[in-house]
Amino acid sequence: xxxxxxxxxxxxxxxxxxxxxxxxxxxxxxxxxxxxxxxxxxxxxxxxxxxxxxxxxxxxxxxxxxxxxxxxxxxxxxxxxxxxxxxxxxxxxxxxxxxxxxxxxxxxxxxxxx
Amino acid sequence: xxxxxxxxxxxxxxxxxxxxxxxxxxxxxxxxxxxxxxxxxxxxxxxxxxxxxxxxxxxxxxxxxxxxxxxxxxxxxxxxxxxxxxxxxxxxxxxxxxxxxxxxxxxxxxxxxxx
Numbered sequence: 001x002x003x004x005x006x007x008x009x010x011x012x013x014x015x016x017x018x019x020x021x022x023x024x025x026x027x028x029x030x031x032x033x034x035x036x037x038x039x040x041x042x043x044x045x046x047x048x049x050x051x052x053x054x055x056x057x058x059x060x061x062x063x064x065x066x067x068x069x070x071x072x073x074x075x076x077x078x079x080x081x082x083x084x085x086x087x088x089x090x091x092x093x094x095x096x097x098x099x100x101x102x103x104x105x106x107x108x109x110x111x112x113x114x
Numbered sequence: 115x116x117x118x119x120x121x122x123x124x125x126x127x128x129x130x131x132x133x134x135x136x137x138x139x140x141x142x143x144x145x146x147x148x149x150x151x152x153x154x155x156x157x158x159x160x161x162x163x164x165x166x167x168x169x170x171x172x173x174x175x176x177x178x179x180x181x182x183x184x185x186x187x188x189x190x191x192x193x194x195x196x197x198x199x200x201x202x203x204x205x206x207x208x209x210x211x212x213x214x215x216x217x218x219x220x221x222x223x224x225x226x227x228x229x
Contacts (some may be wrong), residue, residue: 006156032217034217041223041225042222042223043204043220043221043222043223044157044204044220045220046217046218046219049217088156088157090157090218092217101147101159101162101172102157102159102217102218104156104157104158105156106154106155106156107156107157
C-alpha cells in the first residue's frame with residue numbers, strides 16, 4: 001500500500017457544482033496536510049494548508065482532515081472553469097524549520113464545464 | 115515562481131548523453147529539493163540538499179546525482195540519460211507566505227525528453 005492514495009480521475013463537473021476531492025494515507029505520523037493546485041504546464045502552487053485534524057476554509061475552498069480515519073478532503077463550492085487543474089494532496093510528518101520532505105498523492109485532474 | 119528559477123525549461127536530448135538541470139533560488143534557504151513528475155506516479159523526490167555540499171537521496175535517486183556548491187544553486191545531473199528519465203523535473207524550496215517551512219514552493223519545471 002502506498003503511503004498516500006488519491007482518488008483516480010479525471011473528474012468532470014458542470015460549472016457551479018460542489019466538488020469533493022479526497023486522499024487517504026497510512027502513515028499516522030503525518031501532521032501537516034496540504035492541497036496543491038497545478039495548472040497545465042505549470043509548477044504546483046499551494047492552495048490549502050492544515051495542521052492536524054479539523055476544517056479550514058478559504059473562500060470557496062474547504063480543507064478537512066480526519067486523522068482518526070487517515071482521510072483528507074478538499075471541497076470546492078460553486079466551481080468555476082478557472083478551477084480546472086490538477087489537484088495534488090501532500091503530507092508531511094515534520095515540524096516547521098525541519099526537513100520539509102513531502103509525500104504526494106498522484107493527483108486528480110478536474111475539468112469544470114461552462 | 116518568485117524566488118526560484120529553473121533552467122533549461124525545455125530540453126530534448128539523446129539516450130546516453132549527460133544532462134544537467136539547474137535550480138536557482140534567491141531566498142537563502144538551507145533546503146532545496148528535486149522532484150520528478152510522471153503520469154500515474156505524481157511527484158516523487160529524487161534528491162534533496164540541506165546545505166552547501168550536503169545532499170541526500172530521495173525515493174527515486176538511481177541514475178541521478180546532485181551538487182550544491184553555493185546556497186543559491188542546486189544542480190541535478192543525469193550522467194547518461196535514458197528514455198525512462200523523460201519527465202518533468204521540479205525544483206522546490208521550503209516555505210510560502212505565512213505557512214512556514216512545512217510546505218514547498220515549486221519552480222516552473224524543466225521538461226526533459228530523452229529520445
